[in-house]
Amino acid sequence: MAKAASTSKATTGLNPSTAQRYHYDIYAILEGTQEMYFGEEVAVNVNLVEKVKVPRSVPTEQSAQGFEEIDKCYISPTKRRGVERRTLIWAPLASGMLLGDHEQCGIPLTCSRQDCPICCVYGGLQPKDDISLVGRLTHGGGVAIQPLLPDVKQRAMHPSVLTREKEGTPMPTPMPYRREYNEPALLYPIYNHCLSITEQEFESVAYAFLNALGRIGAGNPKGVRIAEGALLEDNEPLLVVDRYLAPLGARPTISPQETNPNIALQRFREAAFFVFGEKQNSEVVDQGTAFTRWIGNKALQQLQQHCLDFTQRVLM
Numbered sequence: 001m002a003k004a005a006s007t008s009k010a011t012t013g014l015n016p017s018t019a020q021r022y023h024y025d026i027y028a029i030l031e032g033t034q035e036m037y038f039g040e041e042v043a044v045n046v047n048l049v050e051k052v053k054v055p056r057s058v059p060t061e062q063s064a065q066g067f068e069e070i071d072k073c074y075i076s077p078t079k080r081r082g083v084e085r086r087t088l089i090w091a092p093l094a095s096g097m098l099l100g101d102h103e104q105c106g107i108p109l110t111c112s113r114q115d116c117p118i119c120c121v122y123g124g125l126q127p128k129d130d131i132s133l134v135g136r137l138t139h140g141g142g143v144a145i146q147p148l149l150p151d152v153k154q155r156a157m158h159p160s161v162l163t164r165e166k167e168g169t170p171m172p173t174p175m176p177y178r179r180e181y182n183e184p185a186l187l188y189p190i191y192n193h194c195l196s197i198t199e200q201e202f203e204s205v206a207y208a209f210l211n212a213l214g215r216i217g218a219g220n221p222k223g224v225r226i227a228e229g230a231l232l233e234d235n236e237p238l239l240v241v242d243r244y245l246a247p248l249g250a251r252p253t254i255s256p257q258e259t260n261p262n263i264a265l266q267r268f269r270e271a272a273f274f275v276f277g278e279k280q281n282s283e284v285v286d287q288g289t290a291f292t293r294w295i296g297n298k299a300l301q302q303l304q305q306h307c308l309d310f311t312q313r314v315l316m
């Protein structure tokens, strides 16, 4: 069992690999399928969702370039990363065990082994043995496109409080609480970037990404879907997957300043089909080892294939 950093002579701390390593990127636009709560902090009796301030240039009467500040809802990349990692920890094996129990890898106590299908990409830290394994997967994006502020709703007591009352524990007077929710149909451009990982390691990333979609959020309800729009055909998933050494493709990222979903979709589509200075007409752009891009349905199929490979190799 290889220990991270300690036994490897490589200056990076990674064990040598005979398989080709690549950089991988996932670009997607996610859509809230209902109200969503992803807590930030609790103000006076209100659970708040995470928001960000976005400075935006606007033409004013005095000059062509003035600034205004707008608030936007946000699925923070670190929270999304946490949901993905948990998805792997809770992945069921054929034996009935969970992958995290099988690898003895959890949160916050990660195993930090390079052969762990979770830590190999997400990284880990064992402070007691002074072992750290660098994470090679980073998360970005998450600022909603529409500048729609969260709605506040009142909720009843949590059911667990009622159970405690039954057992005879002294209880404070039940107090309903209020909670903010991101509105449904908000669009969130998000990005996952992998640095120098093998195709096999990317299987963990694909499994976590697809399985986490329905579980993003805290409490209930939760979940997002990959938004759909016109790419080569109508109603395709707004998704791009790159595998590369040379970043030849335009990056389908959306400026946090953008507030118009139609313009955002147009930018996403233009960048997705723009590779090495040329407009493409295919959903697979193959420049060999240097750069391969999958777009829309082809990108989803690519992630699903890796997800299936992970399930067969690690879980079954």
Ligand SMILES: [Zn+2]
Binding pocket: 103, 104, 105, 106, 110, 111, 112, 113, 116, 117, 118, 119, 120, 124
């Ligand atoms: Zn681990």
